[in-house]
Structure formats: structure tokens, C-alpha cells
Amino acid sequence: MLLIILFAVFAQNWIFEHWGLKKLDYHCRLSTDEAVQYDEIELVETIVNRKWLPAPWLKSEITVSRDLDFAGAQSVVTDKSRFVPSFFMVRSYQKVERVWKVNCTRRGEMEIQKIVLVSTDLFGNVTLSRPVETDAHVLVLPKPFDMEEMFFAPKNLTGDTVVRKNLLEDPFFFSGVREYTGHESMNQIHWNASVKEQNLMVYQHDSTSSQTLTVLLNMQSRERDFSEVPVLLEGCIRTCVAVLENTLTEQIPVRLMVNGNISASLLKTHQGLVSTQSWGQEHILELYRLLAKLKYGISDSFDDYLMDISDSVTSSDIVIVTSYLTDTICEFIRLKQRQGIRVKCFILGRISEEEIPDDLDLFCLREQYNEQTQSREEWVS
């Protein structure tokens, strides 16, 4: 009898050792490869047992980016990763599909980093493990701020402002009719108006300028300190997204310029991010993707960056999104305003009323967001 029992135990060990993880297919995928911040997506685990031997206890250890929030208390969060154990019991010839609800708490490129399958026999004599290859990833796009709710202009500008005007009139733009002066060519005569007025009338042209926008994003959190404050930087990015979203309705060509980049190697070579200038849904989506992939860190300090790009920014409008305000930024804005360019500046950091210049078009975060910087992100979400 002892021999039979020993044989049974050894046979059990041998069977589980040899067939425990054989013909056991495991897949893990994310329901989408692109999502917007705070969206809820699905992480689907599928286990198919294609053999008669059941798996009495099976665990998949999933390691994902920490900002894919799921499994609540079941997950363990480290500095960069979220570790989620998932327990199964799989009968013979059975398929189990487990759907986790995942919240994308932050923008960026998220991925399932590693999965390990662990199984055992009935008595714990045999422990089997197998790494599972997966390339599931999702790009989480930043969610735009509600600009009207979040920002206010502390000093509304009144009075005249300089506007840029071309010397030559636009021949395709008609602003009205006027009397013939004797210098206009024949094709400029407005015959209908002439008959009506019983006098020669000609087309009145005017100068026009095409509206283009450049969004300048500052990835530096503080003026004299290069350490990153994620809350402020994320706020800047979300403000940028909101600005870009607003251009969609008017189809304004837009360009994004950042003193940061999407890869650390480019940052080391002091290369800032400059997008193409275009308009439309596709272009804006592409800019969202760039913003989603932005890494923390700067190519140059924002003051230096502004100096470098000052001549190359020739659009009719500029929007600056920054965490702080410096004299250089103010000077840049004034310079551009003198050139007839409309400049708006969104400031995400704390700023006292005395620091705000009277002649600039600035927008600050409303008081309730400024009071508690840490909880602001939660409030907005």
C-alpha cells in the first residue's frame, strides 16, 4: 500500500511537471492602442487549457506601467511599475477570459512590461513558471483642460493694440466700393454700383493676413531649478491640448514648439520639438500624440529657447504655456506684440498680482487651483 501511495505521489509530481504548463495558451491584450487620459479601457487575459489535465492553481503575474490603474488593492505599485497577480483555476478543455477595467490615469506610452505564469501541483512539490511574451501597449493622449473654467485674465487689456498690416492690398478681398479716382484700371470698375450711383465706382480692396498659430510649451517647471514638478508640467501639456483643440473649429494652421522632446537622447543633444505647421483633425491628433510622448526634461532653458526661436516664429498668433513668468518671457511677448503678433500667455504656476505686467495678455489659473497645487490634478480629473 505504501508503494502504491508513493507511486501515486510521484506520478502526480511527474504529470504536473511535464504537462502542467503544456498546451496552456495565455494571451494578454489591451482593448485599444490609443486612449484619452482618464478613459476606462480593458485589459483582457485569456487562458485556454487544451488538455485533460486541469490547472488547480494558476497565477499570472502582470507587470504594467504604473499609470494604468486597475485591480485596486490587489495590485502593488512600485516606482515605475504596477504589479498585479491574477489567480485562476482552469479545468480541462476550458477557456477563461478575464476582463479588468483599467483607468488611464496619466498621459504617455503605457505597456504591459512583463507577464509570468506560475502553476503548481496539488501538494506544492512542483512549481512551474513560464514567461509570456506580449507587446500590448496603449498611447494615452492628454485630456484637455476646460479653459474657461480653469483660467482667468487678471488684467483685461483695453485700448489700442498694434496690428500687422501688409503694404499691398489683397486683390481677392473686397471690403466695399468707392469713387473712381482716375488711377484705377478698367477691370476694377464696379459696373452695377456705377449704374446705381450714376458715377464711376471701383472695388475697394483691403489688406489681409492669414491667421496662423504657434504654441510654445515650456517644459521647465521652475525658473532657477531644473527639477521637474510633474503636476505643473502635466497641467501645461493639458493646457496645450486645450489650445490645440480650440483651433480645430476654425481650421487655423498650427505649429507646436517645445523646449523638450519625445526621447531622452534628443534632449541630450539640445534638440527641442518643432512640429510641422498644418491644420485639420489628423494634424491635431498627431500633435496630441507628440504631447502624449513628451518626456520630462528640457533641451534648453525656456529663456534661451525663446531667444533661439524668436526669429523663426512668424505666425499671426502665439500662445505661450508656461509654469512661471520671467522678464525674458515678458520681453519676448512685447517684442512680438510690437511686430503685430497677438500673444497669449497661460501661466500654470503661482504668480502674485504684482508680478503680472499690465501690458501683456496673460491668463492665470483660478484661485481654487492655485491654493492646493497637489490636489489640483485630482480636482481637474
Next chain:
Amino acid sequence: MKNPLPVVLKYLSIFACFLLPYPLFTLAIYLFTRSSVGLTLWGVLAMEANGFLGCMISLVLNRPKNPIAPVIKNITVIAVGILAGIVTGMIFSYSGIISMVLFFVFSAVCFFCGSRLYYNHYAEILKTMLVLGFAFANLLSLLLIFCLTEKESSATRFLAPLFLLVLLIYALVRNQSNIDQLMERRRHKMEHLPKKIRYYNSILLGIMCLVTLIFFLAKDQIADGIGWIGRELIRLIILVIGAITTLLSSLLGFQKAGTSVPELGDGQFPTAESGAASDFPVGIVLLIIIIVLLILFRKPIINKLREIGGKLAALLNKSRVLQRTEIHSEYYEDYVHTLTDEERGMENGKKDDIDHIRKWKKLYRKYLRVHEPEKRCEMGYRLFLDWLILQHIDIAPHDTTWDILQKGKQHFELLDGMDITEIYNLFLYREDIVSPQQIESLDLFLKQLLTISRL
């Protein structure tokens, strides 16, 4: 309600623990009193009762907010233990003074053990060493009693069933504690474990124990069966050897009068008396033909048998209900379903692929052995076509060689079959002589196929 499983397992373990002294108790009773099996069973009851009494005393004394000092608690346990032992001894005093002493000792020991085991976790009560010791004690008892009586005694009748019972409880406790350990090792919380996993493990364990029991009960029949198969195999081998020898001797004309080839029928061995010299050994020839046919057509036969098996399984599966359940947890949702026959069939497709790969490799090895350039060219192109079919590329009979190449390139961009197609076309339609350089490029191409598909 708090999970009752650990408590149940704890009391089960304690129960099994008090069965452990049974072999020693039986041996002692038998040695000193030559008493019947009835007394030993009373002994088991007494040990269990005293053990659980010890547990209860510990439970009562260690209730929360109990003001009794630890010293008094210990003294109480000692006093009650001795008293319980004396009472048990007194109850069984009718069977003699030695029995009384034995009952007293075993009961008191069980009582004190019970009072201490109460504090232990269920996984720590029934340890492996204890069970091994128990098995050893069982063997020792059996051996000694058998040596003394020289025949099977009624005293040993309950050793095996109780041993099995202890083992069953041990297996259950081990199985459940294994789940606990796996969870605790990585500090996972128990509440995250699927609800039915413990129950399912117990069921699996039960099936395993049942199978073991069936093997145990049918051990004689199994041994007989194995013996029969062995004997028949030996007989068959002898038969075949005899048949070959007979056939050889009949063919070579070595037989002489009086030592003629015997006729073999119904599995009989050839004897000196049987058969005449002129009789043709039909049975042997038939047997050889059957064996040869079996070897030659082994694959179709195996496939046919597999098909019949599959049909039988399908017939059985008709009664099977495909389970589809949904389990909702706080964090996830599970969708569980049994695989359909089609889903299981996918596995057979994979097996076929493996067979085809094996065939392809065999043909490739054959190709390497061929030296004639023309034949080699033909075989090489055939291998290329087979390889494409293996990659599940549809090749129609009307496809030209260039069509086939294009289809291959659609699936494998790295495929460089231009040369081989050209060589084959020139050889087939212009009857060009295949040069050694061309054969070399053909070889390289086939090697490339091996690396692309990692066959």
C-alpha cells in the same frame, strides 16, 4: 461570517494527529494483554476524546478578556489532564492493570498534546515527519505482531484503514496549506483568491485518492493483467522466432525425415510429433504477412483508429453540456466556457503540420543525398513547393512558376526564389543542363528556407 475552513482543517488535523499513536497502542495492548481488536478501538476513542478535551480546555482558558493568570491556567491544564487520564484508566480497569496503565498514559499524553496543538495553525499540526513516523510505527507493529503470531492477527485489521484515513487528511491539509503558502510567499491577500479554488482543489484531490484506492483494491488484478501481457508477449516472440526458423529450414531444404517442420496452429509450439514434411506452414506465413502489413500500413491504420476514437469521443461529448459562466469580482469579470469540438480540433491541425514538417525534412535529407543534377533540380523545386504549402500558401494547379514565386514573396518579403525559378524553368522548358553552380545556389536557397521558417 469568518472563513470557517482553517478551523475545520485544524480540527481535522488534530483528529488525524490522535490517530497516530494507534499502532503503538495496538502493539502495546497486544504485547502485554493479547487482547482483542475491540479494546484497541476503545483506545482510539479514548485518545480522540482526551485530545479534543485538551483542545476545549485550552479554548475555554484562552478566551479573550479571561482574567485567569497564566500560571493558574497551566496548573489547571496539568490537573485536568491527569484527572482525565485517571478517569479513562479507571473506565478500562476491567481489562487488567496493564491496560489501565496504558489507557492512562496514552490518554494523558493525548490530552496534553491536544491542549498544546490548539495554539498551532492547521498546517503545523500534521507534519510530514509525524506521518512518516506513523507509517514506520505501522510497519513495525505489523511486523512484530506477525512475528509473534506467525499469521495475520485481528489486532492489525484496522491499521491499514486508519493509516489511509490519516493520509487522506494529511493530503487535504497539505493541499490547502499549499494554497496558503503560495499566497503568503508573495504576500497576496486571501480575499483575492477565486472563491471556488479551494473546493476545486479538494475535488481534484478526492479524485486522485479515489484513483489510488481503485489501484490499491485492484492491485491483484492489475498484477495478473501485467503478468498475462508479459507471458503472451514472450509466447509471441518465441512463436515468431520458431516460425522464422521453420520457414528458413523449409526454404533451404535442411529438413530431414523425422525432423520435419511441425504444423503450428492455435499458438502451439512446434513439437517433434506434429505435422508432415510436405505441409506448408500457412499459419506462419499468414502471421508474417499480417505483421508486414501492419508495419507497412501503420500510419493509415493509426489514423483510422484515431478517427474511430474521435467519433466515439464525439458521441460521448453529445451528452456533455458546454459550460458558460460569468464570474464577477470587485475588479474583474470572468467569462468561462468549455472548449467546443472545433476549438479542440485546432490542435489536430497543429499535429498535421508537425507531420508535414517531418516529411519535408525527410525529403530534404533525401535531396542532399542525390548527386544527379537534373534529379536534384526537380527535387529541390518540389521541396520549395512543399515548403510554400507548409506555410499555408494557396497554390493552384494553373499557377505558373512565376505566380508561385510572387505568392511566396507576398508572405515572405525576404524570400529570394528568383534564381531557383529561373533554373527550374530553363531546365524544364529548354532542357538546359544544370550546372554545379546552379545546384549550389539551389542548396543555399533551401537552407534559407529552413532559416526563414525555423523548421
